[in-house]
Structure formats: structure tokens, C-alpha cells
Amino acid sequence: MTQHDTIQCVHEPFGDAFYYGPERLSTRFADDEQTRLNSGFSKATYGSVLEGIKREASQGKRVFIKDIDYYLFAPDRKPTSIAPSLRSATGDHLSRETARANGCTQKELSPYPTSDEPENPTVMPRAIQEMFHFTFLIRDPHYSVPSYYRCTIPPLREITNFYYDPLEAGYDELRRHFDYLKETGLVGPHVATRPDLSSPEAKAESDLKKYIGHEICVVDADDLLDAPAAMIEAFCKSVGLQYDPRMLQWNREIDHAVANDKFDKWRGFHDDALDSEGLQARTHKRAPKSEEEFDIEWSAKYGEEAAAMIRKTVVQNMPDYLYLKQFAMRV
Template identity: 45%
Template sequence: MSRLRCVHEPFGDSFYFGPERLSERYEGDEVERRESGFADVTFGDVVRSIQKEEEKAEAEGKRLFIKDIAHYLLPPDGKPASIAPSLIHLNDGATDTAPITFKNSSTSSTNTTNSTTASTPTPNSPPYPYLTPTEPSNPTVLPLEILRRFHWTFLIRHPRSSIPSYYRCTIPPLSHKTGFHNFLPSEAGYSELRRLFEYLLAEGVIGPKTAGRSSGEGEENANGSDGEDETEICLIDADSLLSSPPATIQSFCRSCNIPYDPQMLSWSDPASRRLAQQAFAKWQGFHDDAIKSTGFFELREKRRGEGEGEEERLRREEDEERGWKEMFGEEGAGVVKEAVEGCLEDYEFLKGFALRG
């Protein structure tokens, strides 16, 4: 789009493949990590690449928009976090690692310890835990100073929709294309997103005001900010987006101070489709449905749970679970159901902050 320069999931490179990787997915496959082209990419490299993209966006008179996945910033399974080795010299002037100034960028707990001085691991060394300092309550491997430099927005989806969709990418035949040959519940990311969200809220990086609500409404879980220079909470629930795309996107734009254009609802032109295919190329198979799409269309059916009684809800969920068994088999459906149930509490918490059109 003419007003935005977009970057797609940059932190996945360091999370999965680099010498500071947090994920176990490729831990036993040095060849796969090398062939990815990202085996030497650190979190610091990603941060500096974002700075360069921000400079390009400024030169073009645009705003930088980064779409990424929250759990790429956190150690999996609730493990304690410490700062990535490539980012520990943020404030000491070291030119080889010191990032960065983000002036105009947007992007979708431990106690302090006395740690040893960090050394950046080699690509073949055990990457985590790092021998680096922690920051109080920070669940990520990025310093708070970096987290503050983004205008954060959030997109969530009901686990009963997202988990089956993701599980499908980790089994044949689609797994042959994605390269993900086993399902890791931690990659659902709901717990990680909630912990990141709560940390940003507690530190005043976002909130307390929630987009689309009157002052004071829904702020009982927020911090005590006086409202000056605050970035309001902008969180979209996918059910709302799909049931009412124009109103939801308008609310998003209003919250982020981006001029709304109805053309945001469509990407059928050849240039937009080429751009999407290029951005999605490194994650083959995961974005096939998005690549084939041409825009948002308002759904005729009600949002999930809207005006639904208990019997209707149970009947709908039984139908969904029957579909999982048909698609994944008895064992696979059980894995999906367990993962869904493990994410519901975090999803419902986050949904409580969702914007209203």
C-alpha cells in the first residue's frame, strides 16, 4: 500500500535458525538451518535490519509496518527470559551490536539477576539459556528500551479456529511443503502473547485506554497512566474483522493514525499479489490461503458465540470436533482439542481488550 512499507515476520529468522535461536524445532538439524539462509542471524541483526527498513520508509514518506508473531520474542513453554547476547550492548556504544532508533514504526517473567558477562554463542553452540542479564518482569529477549520504540497492535483468533488450521500445516501432505513435521503446542503462542501484552501494559508501553471505547471503559486491568502520550490498546479479534471488515479496519486506522482507504479491503491487483507472494516465500505452505485470497468479504453468518445459547454452543463444538476427527483422525483430534483447551483462558483474557468498531 502507498502509505506503508511492510516487513513480514523478521524475528522468525533468529527464533528458529540463528545462533540465539529459542525454538527446538531445528535444533537437531544443522543442515536445515544452514540451508534456510538464516543460520547466522541474531536478534540484533533483525533489530538492525528493521532500522534500515525504517530509514527506507522515511525516505519514501511512508510508515513502517511489521507483521510478526509474539512468541518469536519469548523462550518457549514459560522459560525465564534474559536479553539476547547480540543486544546486551544497547547502551554502551558498541558499534557492532548497538541498535537503533525507531521513529515511526508499528508492530502486530523473571527477576533481576547478577549474571556473568555474556558472550555471543557460535552457530553450533547450545543457544539457550543465555548467560546474559535479565530485566525485571520482562518475558522477552529484547530490552524494554527496544520494545518501547514500536507502536504495538495485536490480532487474535479463537483457538478453535487457529489450532486446527496450524495443526494441518504440521502433518502430511502439507508438512512436506512447510517443513514442520511435528506439532509443538508452544507455537500456538497464546500464553506468550498474553505475557507480552501484560508486560507492555504494566510498563505503560500500551494503554490504559482501549481503542473504540469511552474513557475508563474496560481499564480495570490497566496501569495507572495519566493518559499523556499514551498508545491506546489496539487489539483486533479475527471474528470481528471477518464479520465486519470495513468498520474494524477503520477503527484500526483511527487508533494508529493511519488514513483509511477502502482499497485496504482488497488486494486483487497484480502488484499487490506479487508483493504478497514475495513476502510469504520463506514460509512455504503456511500462507497459501492468504495468497489465493483477493480481499475481505463480510460474512453472512453470526460471529462465533453471538446470540448463542448453551445448547447451540455445545452442538457447534461437537460439530467442530467431529470435523477434526474426520480430518486428523482420533489421535490428531485429541491433540488439537487439548491444545485448544490450553489456550482458551489466555484468548478470553485478551479478547476482553478487543476494539469495537
């Protein structure tokens, strides 16, 4: 919201293909063609989304993409394969360019070899994933799940047009993608601010040459709200940005104009952010609650039936959250 002079922000682009386009993986609007048409993204494919990102990058600024990882997966752990538009278009282009660079003839060129990526859990070929610098933002499901639920009931539901779907919690997909990136060298072995977690073989500079990935950068939302300045500075150091304390304040009219434009297609989900003017450190850390206290709170706000749904989703996703939290930055 503050760095629009140097950073081109792209907000949740892959949701266009995931929900609305001909390659859609979500069943949310499967029987609602009118909603898909009204979205303006009914023809969006994963390939066209990537082409849009390339156009944004052509403006000379560094591109920052905030997205939800489950947009790259078939829901409910169903088998996921490379998206057709990436296999036949973008992937083909990349394989052809790579082949030409290695002196291959036209007869040797072939479409992107999806069968060669059985370990890749996403719709995106590894060659494309190498173009990105992945970082991860996580939040305790005790807070993220009821926050999401609130957006799927009146009055916000009239704006978001979303019903509650526990499969959209997203922690399982995030963990699987994280592990794939880590195991294949696209992130790691170093962990931002965590030398204690660096693998022994990575401590020697000569050994680092075998790794091609960026260091692992995981931000926990609670840590961010406890120490926003220190966490944003550590994040900037990890991803190669120049830290500026003014990043924490977005009270200019142009900042809100940019944010309103970026958030417009997901109306209702970002109202709190749009009504804010910056990141302020909490005066006190969040007080711990017992599981019983959470249940009482959710029941009071949403009713017992909804509280039971929230509880079930939280329990299902806590192991993945706690796994990822092991790698969270510390300041």
C-alpha cells in the same frame, strides 16, 4: 498488500533468529543444521534482525511488522533473558546514546543493564520496545489450532517442513507480553473503541500525561471477518493511518507480487491469503458450535488421535484467549 506505496511491510522477521540463528530459542531445528543453513538465516541474531528493520525504515515509509510474539520468548515458560546481541550491541548503543544525552562521561558508560529488567518476559530490552507501536491480533483457538495443525501434515508439511508443536500456539506468550506492556505503560490505559474499559484516572486529560503508551488495540479475527471495513477503519484510527476502503481489495498484480515476496520464506502457511483478492464481510456470523461438535469435526478431518491433540491445545489456550478478548475493539 495494498499500501506498499506508503508502508514498508516486514513479515515475521524475528522468526529468523528464533528458529535458525546462533541465539535460537526454539528446539525445532536444533539437530538439523542443514535446514538452518538452507534457510539463509543461520547467522541471524535478534540484533541483526533489528538492524534489518532499521534499514527498512530508512526508506522513508512507515514500517509495518507482522510477527508472532512467542519468537521473543524461550518456549515452555523457560527463563528468558535479553538476547546477547541486544545486550552487547544494540542495547549498549542505546544506553551509551542515552548516557551521552544526559551528560555522562565515557567512564560512566556501561553495557545494557539486563539485570535491571527482571519483569521483562522477552529477549528485547524495554528501551527497544519503546520504539514500537504494539497492536494485537487474536483468534479463537478452536479455529487457529486446527488451522496450524493442517499446515504440519501432508500435503502442506512437504512445503512447510513443520511438525506439530503445541508449544507454538503462542497465547501464553502473547498474554504475558501484553500484560508487561500494559503494566509498564507502553500500551494503555485507553482501549481502542472501548471507553468503558478506560481506567478512571485516565479520563481526565491532565492525568494522561503520566502515560507514555499507545492505546490498547486488540483485533479479534472473527470480528474482523464479520465487519472488515469498520474494523480496519477503527484499526487505522487507533494506529494513526489514513483509512481507505481500497485497503480491503488486493486484486492488482502488483499487490500479489508484493505479497508473494513477503510470504516466500514461510511457504505453505499463507496459501489461502495468496489465493484471495480481498476481505469480504460474512453474509452471516459464524454459527456457534458445541465442544462435542468441534471434536466430531476434528476427528472426521484428522482422525481421533489428532483431534485429541487439538482438543488438549485448545483447552490449554482458551483462558489466555478469553483474557485478551476482553480488550478487543468493538464496532
